[in-house]
Amino acid sequence: MTARRSLLLGAAALALASAASAQTKWDLPSAYPPSNFHTENLVQFAADVDKATGGKLKITVHPNASLFKANEIKRAVQGGQAQAGEILLANFANENPIYALDGIPFLANSYEDARILYDVQRPALDKLLQSQGMRLLYAVAWPPQGIYTKKLINSVADMRGIKWRAYSPATARIAELIGAQPVTIQAAELTQALATGTVESYMSSGSTGYDTKTYEHIKNFYDTQAWLPKNAVIVNKKAFESLDKPTQDALLKAAAEADARGWKVSQEKNEWYKQQLADKGMTIHRPQAKLKQDLQQVGAIMLADWEKSAGPDGQALVASFKKAQAAAAAKAPAKK
Structure with missing residues (x-):
């Protein structure tokens, strides 16, 4: 092997090592099957983040309670066992009434009213999750109950x-x-x-x-x-803050797109499910x-x-x- 070739191979190896060390991997547990529209939205969200960050942030979705059970996911994210996760907000009503607001029958029983409720509720949700060491990335309503x-x-x-x-x-x-x-x-x-x-x-x-x-x-x-309860995708605050600014921005942009896409698909599939x-x-x-x-x-x-x-x-x-x-x-x- 020539000295030049050896030098080039060494440089390539260093570049690969640098790329590998720069890559961040996250786990995102969910409680629902791969075919569920929430899970499909999560998978698309993870793919969008991967693409937007050039592979710097890779999120692995773990569906069907395969990594953590539904009632364990929030604690896992809060404690850093998983960097992100999807939770049904109403499951945590005993922690704080804010989590229960979208589970009250006939308070908001249409997509239009559920969206209004979300817009009103979101600042309080953001504040509550921040106080518990997490951030809200996005939330999507289930079809009416x-x-x-x-x-x-x-x-x-x-x-x-x-x-x-x-x-x-x-x-x-x-x-x-x-x-x-x-x-x-x-x-x-x-x-x-x-x-x-x-x-x-x-x-x-x-x-x-x-x-x-x-x-x-x-x-x-x-x-x-x-009523139309919501699934929320949350992230560990320290994990989020460890990302560089461009990666944070890409993550938040993908989350906003997943939010809009999820609500649209939920409403479109409502009648389809009943049929x-x-x-x-x-x-x-x-x-x-x-x-x-x-x-x-x-x-x-x-x-x-x-x-x-x-x-x-x-x-x-x-x-x-x-x-x-x-x-x-x-x-x-x-x-x-």
């Missing part, structure tokens, strides 16, 4: 004693208010719970029903459109007036409870939401 049940229901009284899946404090509280038997089951465990009869009813979106093949075990979905459930043999019901009235009463109780626990700051958030909601309604064109 309905009731899956084995039997026909016309009112809340028909659900008394039913084995009800609870996956958050809000859904556990609903069980308490309607007289159901709550059973704590996270998304990754739901298919098995349905197959074994551990649960016979639950409240979630068309997306969850499709992903878990609920139609194989339950034949009724009541499209109550009760898929119907095609698989599930009956999609419009709730009877009595059932809707009963559930709205449940929502009113939960909102009052929330405002009491959240105090003046929380009450101000709800007031701001209702004001923004009324302003948006006033600007909206009249429906023919």
Whole structure:
């Protein structure tokens, strides 16, 4: 080997070593299957970050609770075991009422209102997560929540004693208010719970029903459109601050794009999911007036409870939401 060639090879090796040392690798755990639209959005987000940073920041998405269970992800990010993660905000209502705001039935039950609520809620979420050593990158709403049940229901009284899946404090509280038997089951465990009869009813979106093949075990979905909970993608604050400024900017830009894309896809797929459930043999019901009235009463109780626990700051958030909601309604064109 000539001295020149040896020198060139040595320089190339140094360059590769330098590139490798400059590359940052992050883990991003999620609780949902690869086919779920949230997970697909996460994978696209990671690819966008990789491209925008020229490979300097590589994010590996770990779906279906394969790295951490749903209720463990936030703690893992907070403690630095994972640099980023996706969480269902309502799962952490017991930590702080701010996390529970989008889980109150009938407070915001359309995509338009859910987006208004997010815009109002976001500064408080940012502040709360920052105080816990994290940052909010983006959040995306699930499709509106309905009731899956084995039997026909016309009112809340028909659900008394039913084995009800609870996956958050809000859904556990609903069980308490309607007289159901709550059973704590996270998304990754739901298919098995349905197959074994551990649960016979639950409240979630068309997306969850499709992903878990609920139609194989339950034949009724009541499209109550009760609320639109959000998944939030969070990042460890120290991990974020360790990135150089161009990488931070690229990450935030990709997050903003994932936010917009996720909301759009969620809304587009809402009707698609319900059609898929119907095609698989599930009956999609419009709730009877009595059932809707009963559930709205449940929502009113939960909102009052929330405002009491959240105090003046929380009450101000709800007031701001209702004001923004009324302003948006006033600007909206009249429906023919």
